[in-house]
Each structure stands twice: as C-alpha cells, then as structure tokens.
Amino acid sequence: MFEKNTSEQTAVSIRHLSKSFDGVEVLRDVDLEVREGDVVTILGSSGSGKSTLLRCINWLEQPDRGSIHIGGQRIGVNDAGRPMPVRELAKVRARTGMVFQSFNLWPHLNVLHNITEAPIHVLGKSKAEAEAHARELLEKVGMSPKADAYPNTLSGGQKQRVAIARALAMQPEVMLFDEPTSALDPELVGEVLAVIKDLSAEGYTMIVVTHEMAFSRAVSDKVVFLDKGLIIEQADPETFFTNPSTERVRKFLEREES
Amino acid sequence: MSNWEILWSARDQFWSGFFSTMEIFGLSISAAFLIGCGMLYLLEGSRPRLTVPLRVFIDGMRMLPFLILAYLLYYGLPAFDIRLDAWWSGVGALAVYHGCYFAEIFRGARLTFPPGQVEAAKAHGFTKGKMFFRLILPQIVMQTRPLLGNQLIYALKDTAFLVIITVQELTAAANSLAGTYFIPTEAFIVVIGFYWAVSVVMEIIIKQCGRFSAKRGFDHV
Numbered sequence: 001m002f003e004k005n006t007s008e009q010t011a012v013s014i015r016h017l018s019k020s021f022d023g024v025e026v027l028r029d030v031d032l033e034v035r036e037g038d039v040v041t042i043l044g045s046s047g048s049g050k051s052t053l054l055r056c057i058n059w060l061e062q063p064d065r066g067s068i069h070i071g072g073q074r075i076g077v078n079d080a081g082r083p084m085p086v087r088e089l090a091k092v093r094a095r096t097g098m099v100f101q102s103f104n105l106w107p108h109l110n111v112l113h114n115i116t117e118a119p120i121h122v123l124g125k126s127k128a129e130a131e132a133h134a135r136e137l138l139e140k141v142g143m144s145p146k147a148d149a150y151p152n153t154l155s156g157g158q159k160q161r162v163a164i165a166r167a168l169a170m171q172p173e174v175m176l177f178d179e180p181t182s183a184l185d186p187e188l189v190g191e192v193l194a195v196i197k198d199l200s201a202e203g204y205t206m207i208v209v210t211h212e213m214a215f216s217r218a219v220s221d222k223v224v225f226l227d228k229g230l231i232i233e234q235a236d237p238e239t240f241f242t243n244p245s246t247e248r249v250r251k252f253l254e255r256e257e258s
Numbered sequence: 259m260s261n262w263e264i265l266w267s268a269r270d271q272f273w274s275g276f277f278s279t280m281e282i283f284g285l286s287i288s289a290a291f292l293i294g295c296g297m298l299y300l301l302e303g304s305r306p307r308l309t310v311p312l313r314v315f316i317d318g319m320r321m322l323p324f325l326i327l328a329y330l331l332y333y334g335l336p337a338f339d340i341r342l343d344a345w346w347s348g349v350g351a352l353a354v355y356h357g358c359y360f361a362e363i364f365r366g367a368r369l370t371f372p373p374g375q376v377e378a379a380k381a382h383g384f385t386k387g388k389m390f391f392r393l394i395l396p397q398i399v400m401q402t403r404p405l406l407g408n409q410l411i412y413a414l415k416d417t418a419f420l421v422i423i424t425v426q427e428l429t430a431a432a433n434s435l436a437g438t439y440f441i442p443t444e445a446f447i448v449v450i451g452f453y454w455a456v457s458v459v460m461e462i463i464i465k466q467c468g469r470f471s472a473k474r475g476f477d478h479v
Contacts, residue, residue, distance in 0.1 A: 058381055086385055094383030104378035108397050108474050118382035121392060152475025163378075170382060 010069075011036045011174050011205040012057060017066035019052055019229075026052045027063065028229040034174065034207060034222075039200045041216040042209045044226035045252065050209045053226065054178050057207065058096045059089060070095050071173045094122055097167030101179040103159040105151040105166070111138070112147040115166045123170065130169070137165040141195050157188030161195055168199075175199065177208040213256050217241050225249050261441040265448055268435050275431030276452055279417050282345070282427060283456075286352035287413050293353060294360025298398070299390055301365060316365075319358035325419050327351045332423040348420035348427075356413045363405045367398045400471035407464035411457050418453075428452055 012034040019027040026049045034040050042050045055061040057068055059076045068075050075092045078084045084092070105114050115134035119125045125133075138144045141161040151159055160180055167175060177196065181189040193215050200206060200219045210216055216223055216237065223240040225233040225248075233240065233249045244250050265272075297316065301309050319327070332347040342350060371394060379389040399406070418429040428449050436445035471477055 060377055060380065090380075090383045090385045093381060096381070098378070098381035100374060100378060102374050104372070104374040106375060106378070106393055106397075107476070108393075108400060108471075117392065118384065121388050122383040150474045166382070 009036045010034070011038070011071060012207065013069040014053075014057070015067045017053070017056060017063050017068065019049075019056060019061060019063045026229050027056070030066070030226075030229070030231055032224065032231065032234075034205060036173075036205050037203045038221040039204075039206045039208065039219050040222045040224060041220045042207065042224045042226060043211075043213075043216060043252070048226040049229040050226045051178055054176050054207060054209050057174075057176055058093050058098055060098075090122070094118075094170055095173045096176055097170050097172035097174070098176045099160070099163050099167050099178065099180050101182050103151075103156070103163045103183070105159055105163055107151050110148050110150050111143065111154075111162050114151065114162060115169045118166070119169050134165070134169055137168050138162075140168075140198070141165045142191075155188060156184045157191045160184065160192045164192075164195055164199075173205060175204055175206040177206065177210070179209050179211065181210070181212060213241070213253070225252070261439070261444045264439050264441060265435065265444055268439075271431045271435060272428070272448060272452070275426065275428040275449075278426055279414075279428040279452075280456070282349055282352070282420065282425070283414055283417050286349045286417075287356065287410060289349070289353035290356035290360055290413065293357025294364055295395060297357065297361035298364040298368060298395070301361075301368070302386065302390060302394075316358045316361050319355055320362060322355075324351070324355050324416050325422065327355050328419055328423050344420070344424045347423060348417070348425045352413060352416060352420075355416070356409060359409055359412070360406070363402050363409065364398050367402045368394070371398065397476070400474065400476045403464060403468055403471055403477065407461065410460050410464070414453065414456060414460070 010033055012032070014030060014032040017027050017030040017032075018025065030049075030053060032040075032053075042053065044050045052061055056063045057070070057075070059068075062076060067077070070092060073092055073095070076084055076089060078088065106117065109117060112131065112134055115137060116127070116130040119130040119133065120127060135144065135147065138147055141164055143158060143161050143165065146154065146158060146162075151162070154162065164175075164180075180196065181192050184192065189212070193212060196206070196208065197215075197219055208216075208219075217240075218237075220237045223233075223235060223237050224231055225240070225244075225246075227248055232246050233244055235244070240249070241253065244253065297312060300312055303309075328348060328351040331342060331351045332344060335342060335347075375393065375397075376389065379393050384393070417427055420427055421430040421433055424430075432445040432449040436442040439445075468477060
C-alpha cells in the first residue's frame with residue numbers, strides 16, 4: 001500500500017503485462033508507471049495493442065500474465081492470487097473512468113440520467129447529490145443546455161463530452177480514454193480535445209490512447225509508443241516528438257506529418 | 259323477441275364473461291411478462307448447465323399447441339397429485355406459454371444489444387443484476403414493443419381456448435347463450451365484437467407507448 005497524498009504517488013502501475021488473442025501476442029511484457037496527476041498518451045499504429053493495454057487496466061480484457069495496480073489496489077486478482085469476485089472487481093473498476101471511441105451512452109436515459117445512473121446505483125449517492133454534481137460536470141464539458149436531451153439527438157462530439165462527464169461523475173482516480181476522437185467528424189474533434197485539455201490542466205490523472213499528434217504533444221507528461229505489443233519508446237513529449245531514439249518512431253512521426 | 263333482443267336481455271352473462279376474460283388475460287399476461295424477463299435474466303452469462311435446459315424448455319413450449327398445455331395442466335397434473343381448478347389451470351397455462359414467447363422475443367433483441375453499452379456499464383462499476391434491470395431490460399422492452407403488442411393479441415385470443423376446460427369466460431358465455439336459445443350466429447358475432455374492441459384498445463395503447471421509445475431513438479411512430 002502507498003501513503004496517501006504524496007505528489008509522487010503512483011496512480012497506475014503495470015508490470016510484465018502480456019496478452020494474446022488466439023495465439024497472437026498483442027501485448028508483450030509491458031511495464032508502465034503513471035504518477036498521480038500525469039497525462040500519459042499512448043501512440044502506435046492500428047493493431048499495436050494500445051487499446052488492449054488500456055482495456056486491461058479496468059479489466060475489460062483479462063491479461064494472460066502480469067499485474068495492474070490502481071492506486072495500490074491490484075485489479076482482477078485478489079490477495080490469494082485467485083480471480084477477483086465480481087463485486088470486488090466492480091469496486092476496483094469504479095476507481096477508473098473510461099471514455100470509449102463509440103461513446104456507448106445509454107440511449108434510454110437522458111443526458112442528466114446517463115451521468116447520475118452509476119453514482120446513484122453503484123456508489124449509492126442520493127439523487128439530489130448526484131444531480132447537483134452532474135450539473136456541475138455538464139457545465140464543465142459545456143453541455144448544460146442539453147441536460148434533458150436524449151443521446152440520439154446529440155452530435156458525436158456532444159455525445160463524447162457527455163460520456164466524459166459520465167465517467168468523471170464516478171470521481172475516478174484515473175481517466176482512461178480509448179481513441180476518444182476517432183469516431184468523430186473532423187470538425188467535431190476539437191471540442192472534445194479541448195475538454196480533455198481542460199481536465200489535464202485541472203490535474204486529473206489520464207491515460208489517453210490517441211492518433212492526435214498535436215494534442216499528444218500539447219497535453220502529455222509522458223508519451224508511450226507501442227509497436228507490435230511492445231513499448232519501444234517512453235519519453236517526455238519534447239524528446240519524443242523532436243528526438244525519438246528509435247527508427248520506428250521516427251518513421252511513424254514522419255508519416256503522420258506528411 | 260328478435261334474436262338480438264334475446265342477447266340484449268342476457269347481456270349480464272356477456273359482461274360477466276367479458277370481465278372474467280379480462281381478469282384472466284390481465285393476470286396471465288402480467289405473469290407471462292415477468293416470466294419472460296426472468297428467463298432472459300437467467301439466459302445472461304454463460305452457464306450452459308442452466309441455459310441449455312432453459313432454451314430447450316422455451317422452444318418446447320413454443321412448439322406446443324396451447325390447448326394441449328391447458329389440457330395437460332387441468333387433466334394431467336392430478337396424476338401427480340397437483341390439483342388446480344379450471345381457472346388457475348388456464349391462467350397458469352397462459353402465463354407459462356406466453357412467458358416463453360416473451361422470452362424468445364427478448365432473447366432475439368438481446369442478441370443484437372450493443373456490447374459497447376455493457377462494457378460502459380462494467381467500466382462504471384455495474385454488476386450483473388443492476389446492469390440487467392436498469393440498462394439492458396428497459397431498452398430490450400422498448401425495442402421489442404411492436405412484437406410485444408402482437409403477442410398480447412395472441413394471448414387474448416388464446417383465452418378463448420379455456421372454454422374447453424370449463425372456464426367461465428367470454429367465449430363460454432357466448433357458447434352457453436348460443437346453445438340455450440339456438441342463436442349461434444348472433445352470439446358469436448357479439449363476442450367477436452368484444453375481442454376486436456379489446457384488441458383495438460391495446461393496439462392504441464401500445465402505439466402510444468411507441469412515442470416514449472421513439473423519443474429515445476428506438477423506433478419511428
């Protein structure tokens with residue numbers, strides 16, 4: 001266990017993580033430390049394993065080997081080394097907030113209730129408290145006027161901003177973003193990235209899988225590059241984008257610029 | 259007295275048959291809905307020891323003529339020392355039979371339920387039960403609304419079979435009046451009117467419910 005509230009505290013610690021799908025190794029012995037308050041962006045071409053890595057962190061995918069700790073608490077495996085009971089797993093999961101590429105809002109609930117659903121029915125908050133918090137979060141993501149709207153009436157960018165508010169409502173220790181702008185029309189990407197940038201300025205711990213290079217450079221404390229399931233480069237954004245140490249990353253950046 | 263005047267003077271028999279039909283229908287269809295939801299819940303997850311027998315049971319029921327089930331409950335169960343009167347046999351048969359149809363309708367919709375929404379629920383700390391009842395089931399019901407409406411009409415019509423196991427419902431009333439006064443045509447025309455009226459009212463209600471789901475993008479009314 002870690003001491004609380006030290007600035008160097010580890011938010012997420014990933015050790016020796018490996019995962020295969022049907023004999024294909026998607027992650028190979030991945031190690032990653034994310035400190036509290038840090039923004040880590042994960043880059044890499046499609047199929048490099050970056051989404052799988054993110055989805056392992058909240059156990060949507062179960063790794064074959066290795067361990068993941070969230071705020072000192074191991075996820076998925078209990079102290080006896082056995083698979084975690086469902087309820088316990090749900091509790092650890094709730095310490096992370098996840099934003100999906102395809103939003104995954106619940107269409108039968110309006111915007112406000114999408115946000116209050118889990119705080120009320122998972123965390124056991126009162127309706128009044130959950131709604132007050134939800135309205136604050138809607139304000140933060142610029143969606144207050146749409147509190148009563150249903151998801152099917154929103155644009156992709158609006159849906160994603162609501163999804164971000166929904167994840168924040170759980171007061172997670174770490175936010176996980178799985179290609180949050182990849183399903184958006186180009187003109188809607190900016191509004192979502194702006195919200196994520198604001199969150200980074202507020203000190204949220206975030207792990208972002210993305211293809212947006214300029215964004216990654218602007219918000220990251222650390223950039224991680226995955227290639228065929230291996231982390232081949234891990235650096236501060238300045239070093240990563242101007243002076244990468246591997247040929248693979250140099251090629252990747254050149255292609256992105258062209 | 260004309261045949262119609264005879265029926266008018268015996269209207270109390272129709273009304274009592276009608277209310278009995280509505281009581282049987284209301285009770286059995288509510289139970290059937292709950293049975294369908296319960297079965298869908300049990301089909302969640304992957305425990306073949308539970309899901310395989312359940313699927314076999316659902317399919318077995320759907321492939322059975324309703325009348326045989328009603329017979330079985332009324333005449334067959336006493337062999338196992340379970341005695342239900344005609345009324346409860348009828349309600350039970352309708353509930354189980356249409357419950358299986360409901361389950362099958364729900365199951366079809368569950369197969370196309372977006373997996374991303376389940377992932378979002380898990381990521382927000384939901385466990386199976388709350389996820390099912392708060393996030394999955396409401397959407398499945400909204401999505402299957404037109405099919406459910408259709409099933410309600412089938413269930414209403416199936417109540418008429420219960421005349422054969424001596425339940426005193428609407429068709430039984432018509433049968434008895436037709437036999438007493440020898441006026442089958444008029445008596446049966448009257449009950450057709452009752453069944454149509456109830457069906458039309460149900461159709462309107464189900465259609466109105468469609469507005470609720472259309473607002474959420476589930477269908478177009």
